[in-house]
Structure formats: structure tokens, C-alpha cells
Amino acid sequence: MAVLLPGKSKSKAFKLAADTVKSGIVAAAKVHGDAKTYPLRVFDVGDAEEETLAAFTQAQGQGAVAVIGPLTRSATNYLADAADIAIPVLALNTFDEATFRRNNLYSFGLPIEAEVEQVVRLMRSQNVSAPVVLKTDGPLSLRMRRAFVDAWHAETGQEPPVLEINDARNQAAELQVRLKDADAVFFAADGRYASRIRPYVPAHCLLYGTSQLVTGRVVPVDLSGVRYVDMPWLANPDAPEYAAYARQRVVSNDEERLFAVGVDAWWLAQLLAKGEPFAAVDGLTGWLELGADGVIIRELTPVVAATRGALPPADNVEASQPAGAAQ
Numbered sequence: 001m002a003v004l005l006p007g008k009s010k011s012k013a014f015k016l017a018a019d020t021v022k023s024g025i026v027a028a029a030k031v032h033g034d035a036k037t038y039p040l041r042v043f044d045v046g047d048a049e050e051e052t053l054a055a056f057t058q059a060q061g062q063g064a065v066a067v068i069g070p071l072t073r074s075a076t077n078y079l080a081d082a083a084d085i086a087i088p089v090l091a092l093n094t095f096d097e098a099t100f101r102r103n104n105l106y107s108f109g110l111p112i113e114a115e116v117e118q119v120v121r122l123m124r125s126q127n128v129s130a131p132v133v134l135k136t137d138g139p140l141s142l143r144m145r146r147a148f149v150d151a152w153h154a155e156t157g158q159e160p161p162v163l164e165i166n167d168a169r170n171q172a173a174e175l176q177v178r179l180k181d182a183d184a185v186f187f188a189a190d191g192r193y194a195s196r197i198r199p200y201v202p203a204h205c206l207l208y209g210t211s212q213l214v215t216g217r218v219v220p221v222d223l224s225g226v227r228y229v230d231m232p233w234l235a236n237p238d239a240p241e242y243a244a245y246a247r248q249r250v251v252s253n254d255e256e257r258l259f260a261v262g263v264d265a266w267w268l269a270q271l272l273a274k275g276e277p278f279a280a281v282d283g284l285t286g287w288l289e290l291g292a293d294g295v296i297i298r299e300l301t302p303v304v305a306a307t308r309g310a311l312p313p314a315d316n317v318e319a320s321q322p323a324g325a326a327q
Contacts, residue, residue, distance in 0.1 A: 001269055002059035004069030006053055007044030014047070018071055018256050021092060025068060025263020030286070032245045037270050040066055045070075049078035049204040056083055066090065066273035068265045073099075080105055088272035090265055097297065106272065106294040108265060110257060110285070112140070116147035117309060118176050118229050118300055123184060123208055124155055126227075131184040134201075136193040142212060161185075168197040175200045178323035184208060187226070191215050195222040214303065215253055229300035233260040236301070242284075259282035270277040 003025055005018035022042060029040055041064070043055040052075040059067060066088040070076050076091040080100040083089075087104060094109035095101070123131060130150070133277065135145045145162060152160050163178050165171060177201050186208035187194040194213055199222055201207065211230040213223055233242065234253055245263070249256060264283040271278050281288040286298035 001038040001040050001273060002056075002064040002069075003040055003042045004055050004059070005043055005071055006075075007042070008046040010047055011082060014071070016255070016292055017258055018044075020258040021071065021262040021265070024264075024268045026262075027247070028263040028266035029244050032267070038273055047308065049075050052275060053078060053082055055059050055286045056089075060084075060087055063153055066269045068269050076105075076107075088269065088284070090269050090296075092261060092265060095293070101293050104288075106268075107295060108261070108268060108296040110214070110261065112143055112210060112300075113147040115229060115300065115319070116144055117151045119186065119208055119210060119227075120148065120155055120304055121149040122227065122229065123186075123206075123289075125220070126206070128184040128206060128208075130182050131159055131160050132179055132182045132205075133188050134187050134194075134197055135162055135164045136189045136197075137166070140190065140212065141188045141193070142268060143226075144186075144212075163195050165193075168200045172200040176202060179205055187213065189213075191223060198222040198226075203207040211253070211300075224306040226305040228303055228305065228314065229258065230303050231260055231285040231298070232301050233257075235303045257285070 003022065005022055006014045007018050007022070009015045009018065019164060025040065029037070039047070043128070045051045045055050052070050056067060064087060069092060070079065071092045073093045073096055076093055076095070077099050078136070079085070079089065080102050085102050085104045088106060089104060090106045090108055092108055092258050094111045095107045133145055133148050135141050149159055149162065152158065161178070163175070166196060168175070182205055184206040185201055185208065187197065189197070189209070191213040194209055198207070207226040209228045211228055211234070213226060213228055214230070232239070233310050236254055237249065246261065264281070264285045267281060267283065268288065271281070279289060286300045289297050291297040
């Protein structure tokens with residue numbers, strides 16, 4: 001099984017991401033690998049898409065049964081356009097509109113839009129009917145806001161009001177007025193911005209956000225009680241089945257997410273290489289299933305900030321392979 005990651009990248013961010021994903025893949029192989037699973041061969045590539053294509057062609061020619069990677073959207077698009085894909089390729093990113101859909105090409109990413117959609121479903125299950133989106137500055141907040149508005153409209157046929165917060169203290173009176181008839185707020189923000197807004201939100205409003213509220217092991221005290229969704233690896237970090245990975249947790253949740261992606265990618269690639277159908281896989285990144293156009297869908301765990309005991313998956317979901325547990 002070939003692993004194509006930008007280990008030679010000149011970008012420190014890409015190289016750190018690649019190394020962390022690789023550590024998850026290797027950990028999964030060490031813990032779960034046996035005579036029935038395929039061994040790994042890692043191809044460290046640089047930033048040029050042509051280098052990724054060359055490594056893929058080499059791996060496929062040498063008898064690889066599946067490929068984990070590429071890591072970037074641009075490299076995924078390049079393979080989709082130029083490669084002869086005769087074996088399963090599990091790209092570690094989301095498809096965009098430019099990606100040419102190919103047989104054997106799969107997408108396993110962590111898009112914030114999919115997370116927001118799950119938060120909307122959570123809100124609906126908790127009888128929220130009149131939310132207000134609190135937007136801050138920056139591209140991530142914009143993506144969250146757009147995703148929430150689209151998902152809420154798809155669920156209800158209505159568009160929720162959006163309030164841009166530039167200075168919560170100076171906008172305190174406006175918040176009280178605008179949220180008077182709301183029953184919930186959605187923080188289209190990370191934890192740093194949301195914690196500045198939270199003290200000025202009326203007490204009657206339920207609070208929702210994404211996993212970006214929690215950037216480390218400690219939740220800001222002002223965000224206690226906020227509902228969000230996250231991968232099991234972070235929602236229940238002390239689960240006994242995770243001890244087998246002997247992972248020394250780091251402060252950055254982004255790094256921890258990438259490690260979990262690596263573990264689950266190993267499992268998914270094993271299943272795809274064997275041609276085994278799967279309805280759901282119990283993974284570190286969520287309950288995983290194969291959706292349309294080769295996209296791996298993740299069902300995340302509902303969490304209340306500053307608490308443990310996250311809600312279990314739906315009763316009618318059964319794992320076809322226990323990816324998150326030691327065998």
C-alpha cells in the first residue's frame with residue numbers, strides 16, 4: 001500500500017501535516033496490521049504536482065494495491081486529470097468543483113462545511129427554531145456562516161439572520177435587542193473570538209459552534225455549555241481503546257486531528273484495496289461511511305463544552321470494522 005505525502009515540502013506547514021498524518025498511518029499499521037493486511041511503502045514527494053503524479057505512477061507500476069494521498073487539493077486535481085487510476089486512491093482532502101470525478105478516486109477530508117451541517121441537524125433535534133448566526137472577521141468565519149445559512153435553509157426553507165460582531169462590548173446593547181426573540185446562536189468563529197462574544201449573549205439563548213471553538217485541551221471558561229460536534233479522538237480522548245496507540249497528546253488539536261486522519265486512512269485504504277463494502281466504520285475521526293462520488297462521510301460526536309460523556313452514535317449504525325479499537 002503506497003503512501004504519497006509531501007514529506008519533502010518546502011512549506012513547514014505542509015511538512016508538519018504530512019509527518020503527523022504519516023505517524024497516524026504507521027501507528028495504525030503497527031497496532032492493527034497482521035498477515036491479512038497490506039504492508040506500507042511511503043513515497044515522500046515535494047510540492048510539485050508532477051512529482052506526486054510520478055510517484056503514483058511508480059507505485060502503481062510496482063504493484064501497489066491502493067494509495068493513501070495526496071494531501072493537497074491541487075495534487076488531487078492533478079491526479080484526477082492526468083493519472084491512469086486503476087487502484088483505489090484515498091485522497092486526504094475534499095474534492096472541489098474542479099476535481100474530475102474518477103472511478104477508484106475517493107475523498108477523505110475534514111471540511112468545516114460538513115461539520116456545520118451536523119451542527120444544524122443537532123440544533124433541529126433539540127427543537128431550535130429561531131437561531132442567529134454571529135459572524136466575525138476572516139475567511140474561516142465566512143465559510144462557517146455560508147455553510148450554516150445554506151444548511152439551515154435546506155432544512156427549514158428559511159434563512160437565519162446574521163449579525164456581524166466587530167466589538168462585542170460596544171455591540172452589547174445591539175446583541176440584547178437582536179437576540180431578544182432568538183432561541184439559539186451559532187458562533188461562526190473560533191474559540192478566541194467566541195469567548196469574547198459569549199458574555200454578551202442573553203442567557204435564554206442556547207449556544208452552538210464547531211470544533212474550532214476548542215483549540216487545545218482547555219476550553220475557555222466563557223464557552224462552558226456551548227454545544228458542538230467533534231471527532232471521537234478529541235471528544236473522548238481518555239477512551240481506553242485509544243491506549244493502544246501510545247500517543248502522547250500535543251496541545252494543538254489540529255495536529256491531533258491529522259494523526260486521527262492517518263489512523264482512519266489506513267483502515268479505509270485496507271477496505272478499499274480488498275474491495276470490501278462497508279456501511280459504517282467506527283473510526284477515530286467519526287463514524288465513517290462511503291457516500292456519493294467517492295466521498296467518505298463522517299458522523300461526529302455531539303459534545304457540550306467543558307463536559308465529557310459525549311452522546312453515542314445512532315442506535316441503528318453498526319460498525320463493519322472497529323477502526324478506533326485495538327484488535
